Amino acid sequence: MNSAVNSLPLKGLRVLDLVEGSLGSIGRTLAEWGATVVRIEPRSGAADRLAEPRIADISLSFTVANLGKDSVALDLNQPADKAEFELLASTADILIEDFGVRRDRFRPFDIEAMRRTNPALVVLSLSGFGATTSFTEWQATDPVLHAMSGELSRSGLPGREPLLPPGELGLQCAASQGLLAVLAARYSSLVQGRGDWLDLSLLDGAAAALDPGYGSSGSAAQGVPASKLPRGRPEARFQYPIIACADGYVRICMLAPRQWRAMFDWLGRPEEFADPAFNTLRARYKSKTLIPRIAALFAGKSSAELQAEAQKRGVPLSPVLSLDQALSASQFTSRAALVEVELVSSVTVTVPNGIIEFDGKRAGLAGPPPTAGSGQDIIARGWPARTTHSAGDSGLAGKLPLAGLRVLDLGVIVVGAETGRLLADLGADVIKIENASFPDGSRQTRGEPISVSFAVGHRNQRSLGLNLRSDEGKALFHDLAAKADVILSNFKPGTLESLGLAPKALLARNPKLIIVDSSAFGPTGPESRRMGFGPLVRAAAGLSLQWRYPDDPTSFSDALTVYPDHVCGRIGAAGVLALLLRRLETGRGGTISIAQAEVMLGHMATEIACISARERGHTVEKFSQPDAPWGVFPCAGEDEWCVITVRDNMDWQALCRVIGRNDLAKNQALFGRHGRLAEIDFINAGLKEWLADRTADDAALALQTEGVPAAPMLRVADLPQHPYYREREFLRQVSHPKIDEFFYAENLVVNAERLSLPHQNPAPMQGEHSIIIAQELFGFDNAKIEKLLADGVLEAYSEDVGHASP
Structure with a gap:
């Protein structure tokens, strides 16, 4: 086997990174996957090197965003330094910049000129609201993204104010959208011969990758789209109940009938719940006594006891752990999901060790955070040797980048849908392998032929009904795999092997194959x-x-929320693109493994570093609560809210001007870690008074006009008609032959010059394409197909039956 097959897939990729702050995680991930990533920063040092949280003068947020990068210090406003930068850019493959994110940063170079010099260059430009809308000057923070994506309106409890999610989930999910987009454009540049300029709005990224209101939803939603949810924060705790136990809490997640039957046995088969109707989610959700009965069973037992018993019985259950408890969990420590990094002598912290495995090996820590100018000699010696890829294929010019590639999709529910759908949107022929005896839970509806959730999550795919539990079905799958480029799955580990579809055997027959598995842990x-x-x-x-x-x-x-399913789908699709890039050089494929829990840890990297630093006795400087307005505030109207986030003194002074309190604007002592609680309460009270007779839209506009990050809380149903989403063409109205009304679906991965909009072929009915695929890919005649149908090896959709049938 070519030794390059076991190398990191992006080895030889050259990346210039001009991103400050947490979005540096895009470049960090590229470095973890093998790229040489050079961060360009001012000779005086980048501002984010001083960002909180800090240990003395070491920024932990800077650390986790820049692990494994080199640093070149240049003043891009000086002609000599700018010339050095342009020389690096002339031979780079990717340039990532975020000059559109902050109001006080301005791009000091000409991207179009760079692209004329280096036509294969892929540029990823990050901004809060895109480069071409009336919202372009608006400022984005993580709370602003939650508010305008529709996520905030679904976070919290009925009758209470909306609750901002923890951490920076919006920004980190947007970063995953950027990772996918830049690798798709890089692959396109190699097979089509030209680079691209990508315009990624952080709001687009958060709205698509965190928990999209118009994307696929979990099976617990029973096909009801988020746009149809009641106004306010609807009660949903019964879907995945969290129940007290002797040492904390556990959560259960009963979706399938077999899981309920296991719980019914555990309860002692009480007559109260013996009605077969309890096999349905609806009956269990409506019951007022079921969860109290389970709570009585769990009372007095430890979470470890309950987890062991649940695992034995087949009931999905997990202890509800704190983050510091999770960091010491045996599953994470045994997989080296966390790693120690030395910041300076005697200062070591724990950080997540990557988010993916290639060929069974973790693509983890690529190196320590760079000291300023640590890679300065790259200017003199040049980039590391570039990996040689195949030349562009003019026959693919103007097509979607994955046109001509075939994907066999065994995935189910949201992660399975999302990974396959993203590859299909990029042009691949995605064949969903299904079986009527084990239907995809996301097909579950309230009696309709197909749900809107399934329709938007499986567009551009075909469906093959195939019985993988039969010997002939297995043989047919092996034949398909021999002609395929990618196989996707998100089963419990070991399932493919138990079906006789072990990746090792599939790769032995087709060494070009890329096999993806995504699982919880x-x-x-x-x-x-x-x-x-x-x-x-x-x-x-x-x-x-x-x-x-x-x-x-x-x-x-x-x-x-459906997090982290959608973001893990993007990580999986990005991993496929990375291995496709390597395959251009080696001609061979490989394997990808994604642990959803580890992706989530990666999004909490800064907090993990803080916890480990405190455990080692270091003092961490961090605002536990900003000493200025930061949060969700009520506005005029019923259940109407505005997010306001004051980041610094410039924002503080602007806020005071807008609300007519210039007397406070000059008192910078009120902003910062020494602000007094009574004064903060006074400021917030004045702000609430100003908001009381203003709509959330009016308040946000007034604040954003002065540069203060603010946003109205949008509900999912608001998005299609909101000016931002209309100008950005984020959604498109579509139809499906089995759905009586038009509905909305996401339109694109990123705004780009060359990446085309995805097709909008309707999602398949189960087994809808079985016959044509049997003719097209196997060459079977009608007699052979009829026999396979009769034997139950193949299943085909029947209008009369309404689903796949032999």
Whole structure:
């Protein structure tokens, strides 16, 4: 086997990174996957090197965003330094810049001139609201992204104010959209011969990758789209209940009938719940006594006891852990999901060790954070040798980048849908392999032929009904795999092997194949076979415990989110693109493994570094609460809210001007870590008074006009008609032959010059394309197909039956 197959897939890729702040995680991930990433920063040092949280003068947020990069210090406003930068750019493959994110940063170079010099260059430009809308000058923070994406309106409990999710989930999910987009454009540049300029709005990225209101939803939603949810924050805790036990809490996630039957047995088969109707989610959700009965069973038992018993019985359950508890969990330590990094002598912290495995090896820490100018000699010696890729294929010019590639999609529910859909949107022929005996839970509806959720999550795919539990079905799958480029799955680890579809055997027959597996906790480790759904991952990785109102320890508020499913789909699709890039050189494929819990840890990297630093006795400088307005404020109207985030003194003075309190603007002592609580309360009271007779839209506009990050809380149903989303063409109205009304679907991965809009072929009915695929890919005649149907090897959609049938 070519030794390059076991190398990191982006080895030889040359990346210039001019991003400050947490969005530097895009470049960090490229470095983890093998690229040489050079961060360009001022000779005086970048501002984010001083960002909180800090240990003395070491910024932990800078650390986690820049691990494994080199640093070149240049003053791009000086002609000599600018010339050095342009020389580097002339031989770079990718340039990432964020001059559109902050109001006080201005791009000091000409991108179009660079692209004329280097036509293959891919440029990723990050901004809060895109480069071409009336919102271009608006400022984005993580809370602003939550408010305008529709996520905030679904976070919190009925009758209470909306609750900002913890951490920087919006920004980190937007970063994953950027990672996918830049690798898609890089692959396109190699197979089509030209680079691209990508315009990524952070709001687009957050709205698409965190929990899209018009994307695929979990099976617990029963096909009801987020746009149809009741106004306010609907009660959803019954879907994934969190129940007290002797040493904390556990969460259960019963979706399939077999999981309910296992719980019914555990309860002692009480007559009260013996009605077969309890096999349905609707009956269980409506019951007023079921969760109290389970709570009585769990009372007095430890979370470890309950987890062991649940695993034995087949009931999906997880302890609800704090983040520091999660960091010491055996599953993460056994998989080296966390690693120590030395910042300076005697100062070591723990950080997440990558988010993906290639060929069974972790693509983790690529190196320590760079000291300023540590890579300065790259100017003299030049870039490392570039990996040689195949020349552009003019026959693909103007087509979607993955045109001509075939994907076999075994994935289910949201992660499975999202990974396959993203590859299909990029032009691949994605064939969803299904079986009527084990239907995809996301097909579940309230009696309709197909749900809107399934329709938007599986566009541009074909469906093949194939019985993989039959010997002939397995043989047909092996034949398909021999002609395929990619196989996707997100089963419990070991499932492919138990079906006789072991990746090793598939790769032996087709060495060009790329095989992706995505699971809750990864393919190895003591809890790898544990049942995992997104709500259980959030509980086990320490996120659910953070997602509560500060004054109510039982107010768990993450039940309506589908995170991290959509973002893991993007990581999987980006991983496929990385291996496709390597395959251009080596001619061989490989494997990808994604642990959803580890992706989530990666999004909490700064907080993990803080926890480990404190455990080692270091003092961490961090505002536990900003000493200026930062949060969700009520506005005129019923349940109307505006997010306001004051970042610094410039924002503070602007806020005071807008609300007519110039007397406070000059008192900078009120902003910063020495502000007094009584004064902060006074400021917030004045702000609330100003907001009381203003709509959220009017308040946000007034504040953003002066540069203060603010946003109205939008509901999912608001998005299609909102000026930003209309100008950005983020959504398109589509139809499906089995759905009576028009509905909305996401339109694109990123705004670009060359990446085309995806097709909008309707999602398939189960087994809809079985016959044509049997003719096209196997060359079977009608007699052979009829026999396979009769034997139950193939299943085909029947209008009369309404689903796939032999």
